[in-house]
Amino acid sequence: MALNSVNTNVGAMVALQNLQVTNSELQTVQSRINTGKKVASAKDNGAVWAIAQGQRSEIGALNAVTDSLQRGQSATDVAVAAGESVSDLLLQLKEKALAATDETLSSSARDALNEDFKSIRDQIGTVIENAEFNGVNLLDGSITGGFKALANVSGDTIDVGAEDMSLSGSVVSLGASQEIDTKSKATSALSDIDDSIDQVSASLARLGTGSKSLATHMTFVGKLQDTLEAGVGNLVDADLAKESARLQALQTKQQLGVQALSIANSSTSMLLGLFR
Structure with missing residues (x-):
């Protein structure tokens, strides 16, 4: 069972990690759309x-x-x-x-x-x-x-x-x-x-x-x-039709990630109800 703590919010940490992954993928897709290339530099592949x-x-x-x-x-x-x-x-x-x-x-x-x-x-x-x-x-x-x-x-x-x-x-x-x-x-x-x-x-x-x-x-x-x-x-060229569809999905995923992080951050405030 997860520990109820105001010092360590495990749910918020997990939500933040997932949001960061989504933001990284979104940045990659946006770069491919801007340049038209899936391999624009040596660090890509x-x-x-x-x-x-x-x-x-x-x-x-x-x-x-x-x-x-x-x-x-x-x-x-x-x-x-x-x-x-x-x-x-x-x-x-x-x-x-x-x-x-x-x-x-x-x-x-x-x-x-x-x-x-x-x-x-x-x-x-x-x-x-x-x-x-x-x-x-x-x-x-x-x-x-x-x-x-x-x-x-x-x-x-x-x-x-x-x-x-x-x-x-x-x-x-x-x-x-x-x-x-x-x-x-x-x-x-x-x-x-x-x-x-x-x-x-x-x-x-x-x-x-x-x-x-x-x-x-x-x-x-x-x-x-x-x-x-x-x-x-x-x-090296990107499939812009595929990247456009992926962009829509990642933007939706990003919004959900922000909401999930907001919910996780508000979970600690619920503990106040235990002391009333």
């Missing part, structure tokens, strides 16, 4: 928080991979656009060179064709010079080995080879000073142009494949990031 932090670092690193892939794709797309322009210019040059092989041309007509030829030839140099994105030019021979875009957080790369389409380069065999002012020069230029057209077409095919590879991998990286973020959410 050290193991889960550490796992989540590791995945967050992976997601952050993948942002750098995405940026590198985007730069690579942009540089490659610029190169493809410039290469297509070079191909179109070579077709025009072929027309001029073929016309200049006609032995019946007058001197004035040949000179006119030669001037057109030189103007179009020089446009190739201008196009190549301006085929640059963020300091990267895949067509002027300035980059050895091509563009290396990050493929993963380990530092592996996806390489897109450079194609030197500058005049007298490895792709365009047409010389920077080549002319068609004579039939023999026109015949020689026609052969060089045919070779250049074939080489430029092959280069464009490689660049197009490289751009597609970067785009495909960038799509994969985006999906990977989404999956990792969903995984982190599963680990």
Whole structure:
């Protein structure tokens, strides 16, 4: 049987302990509702928080991979656009060179064709010079080995080879000073142009494949990031519907605890009735 004492109120002590437990649980639920997370710091769940932090670092690193892939794709797309322009210019040059092989041309007509030829030839140099994105030019021979875009957080790369389409380069065999002012020069230029057209077409095919590879991998990286973020959410995010229901229950429990403590505290005053 419990001791009736004004010094020690066991009922009040038990009610207070229960109320403190309820208040602690209520504070936890309110924190989850405020932050939207069931694991907001290491003290909530050290193991889960550490796992989540590791995945967050992976997601952050993948942002750098995405940026590198985007730069690579942009540089490659610029190169493809410039290469297509070079191909179109070579077709025009072929027309001029073929016309200049006609032995019946007058001197004035040949000179006119030669001037057109030189103007179009020089446009190739201008196009190549301006085929640059963020300091990267895949067509002027300035980059050895091509563009290396990050493929993963380990530092592996996806390489897109450079194609030197500058005049007298490895792709365009047409010389920077080549002319068609004579039939023999026109015949020689026609052969060089045919070779250049074939080489430029092959280069464009490689660049197009490289751009597609970067785009495909960038799509994969985006999906990977989404999956990792969903995984982190599963680990640390709070179920707000469940927490809302729990909040209502704990608030009711808190009110009952306060009433229970009030009743327990008033029990000692009942002892006064024994002395009347």
